[in-house]
Amino acid sequence: QQQVKQSPQSLIVQKGGISIINCAYENTAFDYFPWYQQFPGKGPALLIAIRPDVSEKKEGRFTISFNKSAKQFSLHIMDSQPGDSATYFCAAPAGGTSYGKLTFGQGTILTVHP
Amino acid sequence: DAGVTQSPTHLIKTRGQQVTLRCSPKSGHDTVSWYQQALGQGPQFIFQYYEEEERQRGNFPDRFSGHQFPNYSSELNVNALLLGDSALYLCASSFFAYSNQPQHFGDGTRLSIL
Numbered sequence: 001q002q003q004v005k006q007s008p009q010s011l012i013v014q015k016g017g018i019s020i021i022n023c024a025y026e027n028t029a030f031d032y033f034p035w036y037q038q039f040p041g042k043g044p045a046l047l048i049a050i051r052p053d054v055s056e057k058k059e060g061r062f063t064i065s066f067n068k069s070a071k072q073f074s075l076h077i078m079d080s081q082p083g084d085s086a087t088y089f090c091a092a093p094a095g096g097t098s099y100g101k102l103t104f105g106q107g108t109i110l111t112v113h114p
Numbered sequence: 115d116a117g118v119t120q121s122p123t124h125l126i127k128t129r130g131q132q133v134t135l136r137c138s139p140k141s142g143h144d145t146v147s148w149y150q151q152a153l154g155q156g157p158q159f160i161f162q163y164y165e166e167e168e169r170q171r172g173n174f175p176d177r178f179s180g181h182q183f184p185n186y187s188s189e190l191n192v193n194a195l196l197l198g199d200s201a202l203y204l205c206a207s208s209f210f211a212y213s214n215q216p217q218h219f220g221d222g223t224r225l226s227i228l
Contacts, residue, residue, distance in 0.1 A: 006156075034216055043118075043204050043219035044157065089156050094170075100147055100208060101170045102217065104156030 003027075004092050006105025014113050019077040021108045023090035026071065034102075035064065035075050036089045044089060048075070080112045116141055118207050118220035126226045127195050135190040135223045139207030146188040147217060148180060149204040157204055163188050164210075192225075200227045 003026045013019050025033075032051045036044035050057045050064040050073065057064045063076040077084055087107045094101035119138045127133050139146050145164045149157035159172035163182035182188045186207075192199055202224050206217035 032216070036219070041221070043120075043221040046216050046218055049216050091156075094159075100145060100162050100215075100217065101159050101172065102147075102149075102157075103159070107154075107156050 004090060004103050004105045006090050006108060008108060009106065010109040010111070012111045012113065013080050015080065015082060017080050017112075019075075019080045019084070019110055019112070021075045021088055021090070021110075022072060023074065023092075023105050024070075024072045025092045027092070027094070032093070033064070033066070033073050034091050035062075036091065036104075038087045038089065038107075047088070077110075080110075082112045082114050085110055085112050118205055118218055120203075120205050120220040120223050122223060123221070124224045124226070126228060128228050129195055129197060131195050132191065132193045133195060133225060135192075135203050135205075135225070137188045137190070137205030137207075137220060139186050139188070139205075140218050143207035143209050143218070144186050145208045145210065145215075146182060146186065147206045147208070148188070148190045149206065149219075150174075151202040151204055151222070153201075160190070195227050197227050200225060 005024045032049045034049035035047045037047045038044045048059050048062050061078045066073045089107050090105045091102040118140050121136045147162040148160040151157040160174050162170040166182045177193045179191045202222040204222045206219045208215040208217045
């Protein structure tokens with residue numbers, strides 16, 4: 001069974017700063033690792049996802065870094081804005097033939113102060 | 115392009131009752147997964163439906179059952195409700211169950227058990 005450990009639980013940054021959230025996984029079988037952003041009262045929204053054939057993927061201010069040997073991946077939010085304040089979840093597929101069975105981290109509550 | 119839609123938005127039930135939640139997938143998607151999200155936690159995988167059959171299942175009792183219709187929409191049924199079933203129930207859709215395609219979530223149904 002896939003286990004995903006996410007850190008930190010909460011993060012406070014100033015406007016314009018860099019937010020970094022880390023995730024570690026156990027199972028080596030994967031196709032992609034997605035990150036989700038969730039605002040209160042809303043469902044998780046797919047933010048960015050990375051596949052194992054790349055070590056980094058950037059979309060706007062959001063970057064995923066992937067370290068296959070360490071079984072870790074991280075989300076970097078550059079020039080953090082108050083509108084980025086939300087809960088962020090990393091996720092990993094269960095592996096093997098368990099397609100679509102995502103295991104989520106515990107979440108990181110990001111607060112960006114103006 | 116309509117995203118994933120879920121109904122109802124909120125629901126209040128009492129212990130022992132039964133509930134049915136509904137989900138319409140994003141246009142072009144044929145696979146529906148259901149997740150339970152307790153307050154302050156990441157979503158937990160319940161099961162996945164593809165071609166009107168349950169393909170994957172998480173660690174949930176058989177009080178939780180589902181159905182997928184020919185138009186790819188889906189229902190989640192929970193029988194003999196317990197207080198611990200109070201949670202946000204999320205539906206996610208994707209294309210083709212047998213690969214790890216990105217899953218897109220609806221805003222969920224908030225179920226409260228009294």
